[in-house]
Amino acid sequence: MPSINVAPRKAPRQQRSQATVAVILQAATRVLTRLSLAGFNTNRVAEVAGVSVGSLYQYFPNKAALVTALIDRAQTELADACEQLVQQIKNPATGQPGNTLAESLGALAQLTIGQQYAKPVFAAALDHEEARLPVQKQYRAAQERVLASMLQLFAHQHAELATDLPESAARDFFAITKALVETEAGVLKKSLADLDVRIARALLGYLKKF
Amino acid sequence: MPSINVAPRKAPRQQRSQATVAVILQAATRVLTRLSLAGFNTNRVAEVAGVSVGSLYQYFPNKAALVTALIDRAQTELADACEQLVQQIKNPATGQPGNTLAESLGALAQLTIGQQYAKPVFAAALDHEEARLPVQKQYRAAQERVLASMLQLFAHQHAELATDLPESAARDFFAITKALVETEAGVLKKSLADLDVRIARALLGYLKKF
Amino acid sequence: MPSINVAPRKAPRQQRSQATVAVILQAATRVLTRLSLAGFNTNRVAEVAGVSVGSLYQYFPNKAALVTALIDRAQTELADACEQLVQQIKNPATGQPGNTLAESLGALAQLTIGQQYAKPVFAAALDHEEARLPVQKQYRAAQERVLASMLQLFAHQHAELATDLPESAARDFFAITKALVETEAGVLKKSLADLDVRIARALLGYLKKF
Amino acid sequence: MPSINVAPRKAPRQQRSQATVAVILQAATRVLTRLSLAGFNTNRVAEVAGVSVGSLYQYFPNKAALVTALIDRAQTELADACEQLVQQIKNPATGQPGNTLAESLGALAQLTIGQQYAKPVFAAALDHEEARLPVQKQYRAAQERVLASMLQLFAHQHAELATDLPESAARDFFAITKALVETEAGVLKKSLADLDVRIARALLGYLKKF
């Protein structure tokens, strides 16, 4: 495999070009959300962005690089949200009661639900591409921030946790959450309340000490 | 959405025709397994099958129909395996001890592992297409046979089960299993023993009475 | 360098497809002759051939392969002509006087003149591409037939030849001929008689015993 | 043919401008040498030159003009070298013996060898473009200086020369030299000693009196 270069082509220096990159990524998100991978092509993205194809290729050397940027960004946002949430759990505002494990997990699950359920097609498409594309530094970094956050949470609430937790616990956590959300998104959009309960069930079973 | 016609063109009655269809589906499976969706096209499938493209279109009105047939078939095979397994659990051979819930779940999980882990690329590709394509009668029927098998299993081992199990339990069961298997397949291929344990953990947690 | 595959894609089996290949090569020659490399693109060739681009790519996996086919063909034609000519020189028809070295060389030079002068732009373009493209078996074979013909000629007329002829004599022979023809073609098209004389001069000087 | 404007946009008068032009031409040479015509584009040249594309277009109205400048420059350098060499031959330093025709021709051939062999890709690319582009005054002037130098040399050593030399002798001289050098460059890079001999052979044969 020659392994395509998916690194962004050049960092936009001027304000104008930064705006262009932003517009392109935004358009790419919209196209992927509406038309899925089948309708996702560089010409369409450029058109939706109100920009020429040339401009797109000025910043992304190829289609894969554009998708990679989208994935990196999503993962980064997730990592940010995770870190922020774990901080809140560890340092609850004064007068606020401490979270139970179930509550903490629920909150974390909500993050993934937010990402996946809001744009199911988008998320599914990205997941699919993730497997195909060479992983970037930025993505790996974000992923590790996510796992680190999880471990912090586990350390904080070790009392309720199983002692023989597999290493892959954090990864499995997200895998399970994503899977249930996707399944749900596939079927008609029902109440999310139910989904909450089911994810909590699965995760608690996975993590808890019996 | 115009909604593509995805039904197979006609039921091949003659023996020769049935053989052709079988050869095509087999070739399609191979191509999908080796080259993933990116390398999956009707010309290539026909070539690998040793058949002309024209013949392919004789039996499948379009590409989507071919993929749909693949999905239907996989689901049917899974349903067959499920039913068979549940029968065995309900009527253990004389002298063989009855299964515990954990053992039953493990056995069921193995079915999915078998399908997914054996051909990760194929399975992932099909999963992705499943979301995009209009669902067929045959697929739905197979899915319901799977769910029915699960319910039979649950009925048989109700003692260990939670009483407030959500309706979607069976669907969730497979979703969780698939998710963990796919995650594992993404990473390097390690021992499957570990995977077994983790899936059992998650499923038991989901299903069991506390 | 990944070195592009320039082998033809598949041998046309049916009559119809053989005709298509012929038409494409003919069109390619015309386009190259009229518009040179700058105007030579697969769409135009297909259009001129009265064929769809798809058909072109059915037989030539890429643009380079098309050009390579053109080069191979030109070289093969040259080799055929050379062999035929040398046979005539070695076995002159009864009653026809034997050739002098000068006459033989002149006749051989005429072959190159014929190829180059008839379509100067075409020839120049091919020469340029020849340097860039990976050499094919067929081309190499034709080239060796040309050199072999030359050596036969040399053997036949060794009396007039220098004894210390360099190995590269045959190659140099064509290089010099081509060069003078091209130079002439660049300037306005004057009488070819003059060109004949000049090439003979140069070649005799190169080959003759003093 | 609309015939492109190929003249440099303006004579750079200020020092800074002259420097910029020099840098651009130098970069163009490098790019052409390394990547050949296929990789030669104005954006890349500008980048290698460390200058903006806009600046490039400030001095060269289009790509063709840039290439033309390169050709003109090479021809001018050749003309300069020729004139200098012929002066040396006509006025040998005191105590130095006079050159024979063979020696003179060898020295002249060396000039072309130097240009062509040092950067074969560059030279071949320029040769190819030369045929395509409208000839400029500067180029023609340089070419005439080359021819004039040759005629001076011929006059100086008329004793050894043929009396019926064609007008195009000087042009042919360079054509032959270039051709042999290019042929050699195409094959592996062997010793140049051999090449020297072969060029001398061909040129002497062309020019000498028998």
Place this chain on the structure above:
DNA sequence: CATGAATGAGAGTTCATTCAT
């Protein structure tokens, strides 16, 4: 029915050139 040659819309990508800053 089978064949496989032919089609052509459409996707990815490049690059000469312009122009607002």
Place this chain on the structure above:
DNA sequence: CATGAATGAACTCTCATTCAT
């Protein structure tokens, strides 16, 4: 004058689908 972001026509190549044989 310099910059470099933006443009978009043009080009290479693919692949689902049709249809004459």
